[in-house]
Amino acid sequence: MTLIRTLLIPLWLLIVTPASTASETANEQIKAAIKVASKPKKLLHSNAVIVFGNAGEAVVVSDNPRWVVKGQLFDMWSNVEVKSELQLAQLExxxxxxxxxVNTTDVxxxxxxxxxxxTVTVFIDPFHPDTPNTVSVLSRFATDYRLRFILTPMTPENVKPFLALNCAELNTDSQALMTKLINKEFRESPTKCDQARAMNSYGLSGFLQITQSPTLVAPNDELSVGMPNQVMKWLATNSKQGAQ
Incomplete structure (x- = not known):
């Protein structure tokens, strides 16, 4: 499992470096860029630190300060160039x-x-203690939305019971599975079954660096790590109509 998660760590941001001018050394270029740059900011799910200079030019320092990249910063998920700290914070x-x-369907x-x-997408660990309340509240009150619950283990100790749950509920329909999660009615499972969808769920959450249950994605792609304090207000604000 550790190997799978390691292989799925995302290349979330790609840096493109422009060519240096003949009259400037690398040190001179970097020092000049940093002199007019924003405050350093750690990149999400990364050990790299970024500062933004003039005209959106980015300087990225890796976890080894010997290696510095200067140029344009791209969010490969949203397919846009990132030109400021504010824009970076919004994209995060x-x-x-x-x-x-990435495969988000066969899960x-x-x-x-x-x-x-x-659609509201909810990444949820079926064995997290808050899961019954989360599923109950959303299914009861968020009736104007298509709720897609993606089950995945968020802790190592929940991987084995998660695989067993997948075997036990291979042919369970959505309504019955929702009821089982709310009531914690987990039955004994066969010793073996096709684990493809379970592994896809686990791989997807690893790729997306989702580690907290629940994690919600609103219709306008807004992310909430943990249940929002006022979930219906959050959904209304981040519906496609509310975002316009």
């Missing part, structure tokens, strides 16, 4: 699932209110 709060080149999931046009 987005998870554009429909734009990322261990279930859907509530399937006919609704706006």
């Amino acid at each position: 709060q987005k998870l554009p699932l429909d734009k990322i080149s 261990f999931d279930f859907v509530v209110n399937p006919s609704k046009p706006q």
